[in-house]
Amino acid sequence: MPEPANQALRPARRNEIRQQNEALILQAAEKVFAEAGFGGATMQLIADVAGLPKANLHYYFATKEELYRKVVQNIFEIWLHAAESMDNAPGPVEGIGAYIDAKMEISRRHPDGSKVWASEVMHGAPVIQDYLETTLRDWTAGRVALIQGWIDAGQMAAVDPRHLLYLLWAATQHYADFGHQIETLNAGPLTERQWREAKASVKMMILRGIGAV
Amino acid sequence: MPEPANQALRPARRNEIRQQNEALILQAAEKVFAEAGFGGATMQLIADVAGLPKANLHYYFATKEELYRKVVQNIFEIWLHAAESMDNAPGPVEGIGAYIDAKMEISRRHPDGSKVWASEVMHGAPVIQDYLETTLRDWTAGRVALIQGWIDAGQMAAVDPRHLLYLLWAATQHYADFGHQIETLNAGPLTERQWREAKASVKMMILRGIGAV
DNA sequence: CTTCAACTTGACCATACGGTCAGGAAAAGA
DNA sequence: TCTTTTCCTGACCGTATGGTCAAGTTGAAG
Structure with missing residues (x-):
């Protein structure tokens, strides 16, 4: 797998954008789900933690369930x-x-x-x-x-x-x-x-x- | 403590009503909180499990937090x-x-x-x-x-x-x-x-x- | 440069939720 | 019986939430 192992977030090739944002969202989601539980977690809070607008989460993950x-x-x-x-x-x-x-x-x-x-x-x-x-x-x-x-x-x-x-x-x-x-x-x-x-x-x-x- | 140890729910002296309903609600709440977590639990569901109208829960427990x-x-x-x-x-x-x-x-x-x-x-x-x-x-x-x-x-x-x-x-x-x-x-x-x-x-x-x- | 698909996002919507309240029923006390 | 206190509950309200959408921006392909 020829992965560039991109730590920073500069070049942003098309493919990397997706991977980077998905990873960012999943990381934020894990933290929020752990702290608040599924029912207590909100998409808005996950978005804030990830530093993205809420609507962007729904672009990558259709529903809260899917993200979870x-x-x-x-x-x-x-x-x-x-x-x-x-x-x-x-x-x-x-x-x-x-x-x-x-x-x-x-x-x-x-x-x-x-x-x-x-x-x-x-x-x-x-x-x-x-x-x-x-x-x-x-x-x-x-x-x-x-x-x-x-x-x-x-x-x-x-x-x-x-x-x-x-x-x-x-x-x-x-x-x-x-x-x-x-x-x-x-x-x-x-x-x-x-x-x-x-x-x-x-x-x-x-x-x-x-x-x- | 002269507690009649009332298992059934017949006579319902004033004092017993309170104790009985509080116990009923707490029991239902424990189950629902366990199954759904605090955030996922709803007062309506707890009320349904307890077999009481939701407004009645709020008569005995002012808020969801207090009940929890x-x-x-x-x-x-x-x-x-x-x-x-x-x-x-x-x-x-x-x-x-x-x-x-x-x-x-x-x-x-x-x-x-x-x-x-x-x-x-x-x-x-x-x-x-x-x-x-x-x-x-x-x-x-x-x-x-x-x-x-x-x-x-x-x-x-x-x-x-x-x-x-x-x-x-x-x-x-x-x-x-x-x-x-x-x-x-x-x-x-x-x-x-x-x-x-x-x-x-x-x-x-x-x-x-x-x-x- | 042009075109197209992938990405971004503020504004919006329907719903479900916690909580309130007013008016009534049922005990307890006198 | 009358009065008072406790208990009960359907209807209601403001808000927060998951999710949508349409109008944009950005990167890739030709």
Whole structure:
């Protein structure tokens, strides 16, 4: 893909305009949806955050739903990518350890995306129900088999693989979804050092919890 | 308190009418706020769910915000009550075990409340920020000390008490907040037996994770 | 330069929402 | 019974929101 990787916004070739504005809008939308929820978000506010007139949003995204759907799909992409980190590992320490690292990094780098995802699922997954029933279900089945293999090989304790996955999701996403609570209790955002401690704590507790260390 | 514990809705003494209708509205509101979020919820829908005319809601609760605030406060009460289960325990196995049981039970019995709470925190705790800074912070400090005591007494591994608390909150609340996802992967609601397994799995993984078993 | 398609945007519209209110019904008190 | 207080509710209102549109501007193609 011969992408110019244009960081600034000068030349603006026809094709780039579209990509640039779509990205700008999606970024603003993710933030606003995360902060206000789908119902509380307004196209006007998203437009203001993006620095574009509202009518321009509707040129690129016909409806609020369509824009929201794109945001959620983007998050799912990131999620799936992180999910790969679990594969090709010789055992649970490496596989689950890498997965925790990847998911903690998402919580740190994309807290808004995580919140939008959480909100979507909490409200009954109105737009990504099909993904849950296909992609996520398949991915989960594969990972359950992987974990069961590690158990059968004596590399970890005989825990229920599904509940382990839930624990992994819960523990890692909590640092994004409940970030405000954590920051309040911490009297400020987590520092670089505190993030390392958080990662290490989660990894240690879970890996020991499944008898892998 | 000489409360008649009136389950049906017959006699309707003056005082009971108020209590009954407020409870009815709060119940409906919790459900609607959980399903649609604050911004997506409408007074009309809450009224329909409660089976009352919309104007009647405004007789008992002046504004949507006031109603929402009451719902969130109710949830916080339940949360605080469950929090007591951790005290007066001889060690982490009993204390944390009981706390996990209590919180899992809340996820099962009050999933809507849990979702409203999660949503509130995700959106920056606009109405319960003061609770986070006072009640929750104090409670957390106390529990951190309690856990540190267990660590110092050699009853569990030297984990960071704060991250343990976050793990407890995350793991248990996940079964309510992401219940829809779990039910989709489970091809249906968790059965009585599956709930027992969930509880046991969470408890086992975490207790072993902190070196208490 | 001309033409055409892609992009931009201020002004506008219909609707849905939170909230109000006046007038009536039903208890409680005297 | 009469009076007072609480409760109930259909009809109404101002506003904010998602979405439309028509008239423009800008970049590409010939």
